[in-house]
Amino acid sequence: MTETPAARQLAAAAVDLFYRQGAKATTVREITQACGLTAGSLYNHFVSKEELLYTVVRDMHLGLEREVERAQSAAPDPTGQLIAIVRVYVDQHARHRKSSRVANVEYTLLNAERRAEIVDIRRRLRDRLTSVLLAGQATGAFDLGGDAFDGADRSTATLVATAILDMCVHVSAWFHEGRPLSTAELQERYVLLALRMAGS
Amino acid sequence: MTETPAARQLAAAAVDLFYRQGAKATTVREITQACGLTAGSLYNHFVSKEELLYTVVRDMHLGLEREVERAQSAAPDPTGQLIAIVRVYVDQHARHRKSSRVANVEYTLLNAERRAEIVDIRRRLRDRLTSVLLAGQATGAFDLGGDAFDGADRSTATLVATAILDMCVHVSAWFHEGRPLSTAELQERYVLLALRMAGS
DNA sequence: CGACTGAATGAACGCTTGTTTACCTGCGCG
DNA sequence: CGCGCAGGTAAACAAGCGTTCATTCAGTCG
Structure with a gap:
């Protein structure tokens, strides 16, 4: 419609x-x-007004997911995939600052069914990063810092994924192009932070 | 009143x-x-209803600032201060999840004067962490990863401070005590992440 | 030309909103 | 004992809300 x-x-x-x-x-x-x-x-x-909000929120989430899929599939290993995902997140939330912020804040006002659909997309996105972190931990590329003798702790990976994404998503709350950073500079700084968080 | x-x-x-x-x-x-x-x-x-929202938002921000000041002043060096600040942030946003979330999301609806007051508290809080990061970089305790030959780059420190606080603040959006982490466990995991982000 | 269609209009709808008002009530205290 | 008053009530208020509706108007196409 x-x-x-x-x-x-x-x-x-x-x-x-x-x-x-x-x-x-x-x-x-x-x-x-x-x-x-x-x-x-x-x-x-x-x-209705709610359907208008819904299309705005859904379009942003689906667009983000599409970009993440595209970037991740072009990267060869977990490290490259982590870098690619962070780059896409920062890019989207900096360049489409307003719609990203609206999507991340206002989706809670949707009715139960529509909200569930959005929550599902968000869970998929987070799970995707969690899997990348676990894969990297398995190859020794990352050290997530969970309990040492518990090799593949998914809840630790989920926590790190959540922290990384929260940091990226919040870019939409304060970023303004060129004050004092360009989008590209911000991407590289956040990639560094994410790699450090993953113990790369 | x-x-x-x-x-x-x-x-x-x-x-x-x-x-x-x-x-x-x-x-x-x-x-x-x-x-x-x-x-x-x-x-x-x-x-008015707006004054009610204002007292809720202001009380949370002032309480957070008070706790941060207290914890920071008891820590001896930049590393200890970073740890203390992250512990307080995680603790407050996990234990007072609802009021923290409301304060962080809804303060934008206040009128110009009141919003300016809240924005000021938030800026003070971020500046406090920025200074800790810069102090730690000066003593060699941290490596913030800015351009190497620019010893004390405040904008880099501000960026790292922002990323750390965004990650901590967002705890209020998803945390539930004991699922699967206790508040204390979450604190320690986030302390580790923050130390890594600071290049400790 | 004439029929059809998509889109805009302004008035109206019923309802909800934050707030005010006039009044009531019960408790603590001089 | 009785008075004052903090704090409650129901009812009303105007304004504003999302939404609907009958109507109009400008194109398009057979």
Whole structure:
């Protein structure tokens, strides 16, 4: 129920307002007014305000997952995959700062079914990094610092994965291009931090 | 305008609801109903709903700052101070999960003046860790991994401080005592991660 | 040309919101 | 003992909310 230019413009205006005020604090009238329309017009393009929020949140999560898959599959070993995943996360959350922030903060306001779908994508993304960390630990490329004699501790790997992703995701809360870092510089610094966290 | 038991009870109910639904999505009637009161009663204890949110957010931030100061001043050197700060952050965000999450997410909804006050506390907290990292780099205890020949790069230290705090703050989004980690175990794991990030 | 369609409109809907008001009540204290 | 008052109530308030609706209008196509 999307894909027309008008729908895209409404979604873009919504992202901007959601980012600045929060989704619940943003009214349908504000969104449509930003596009030079009146309130009722929104319902020619979205069945409800919640569906509009849903498409924004879902598109961002699916886009992120797609980029992560692409980058990871091009990397040869766990170290390269960790680097690739961190680069994609930082890039997405820095370059699409507003939609990323909205997606990460406001998805909790979706109804149970839709929220479950988003939570599932987020779990898949985290599990993907967890597996990379475990693979690297198995080859000796990483040292996750769990209890020494417990070779492949998945809960330790999950914890490190969570910490790495939390750090990357939060970039969307404060980053501004070129103040004082470029996106590329930020990527390289965060790659270094992630490698250190993994004990590389 | 706070400090009576009734005001505290209202604040506690508000934290719980804000945590689950967001502050803007929570109504005055829901908050008072949770305390067995009617809507009007809230105004015997708070001048507005926004002031209630403000006291919740401010109390959490001031409490965190107080604990950080206390822990840091008891530590002898930069390494000990970094460990102390991370322990406090993890402890507070794990043990007071709901109020921490509300404070970190919903402070953006406050009016300009109050938001500026909160942003200031957050900046002070981050600057404190930045200084610890710089001190540790000066003594050779840390290696922050900035450009090698630029001995005391404050922007690099700020970036590492931001990454460490973001990781700790986000604990409030997912932690549940004993699943599978206790607060104490989580503290030690995050201390290890932070030390690695600082190049200790 | 004339029928059809997608999209915008403005008015209205019913409901909920935060807040105010006028009134009531029970407890502590001079 | 009776008075004051902190703290409760129900009811009302205007404003604002998301959403619906009948209608209009501009293109498109056979």
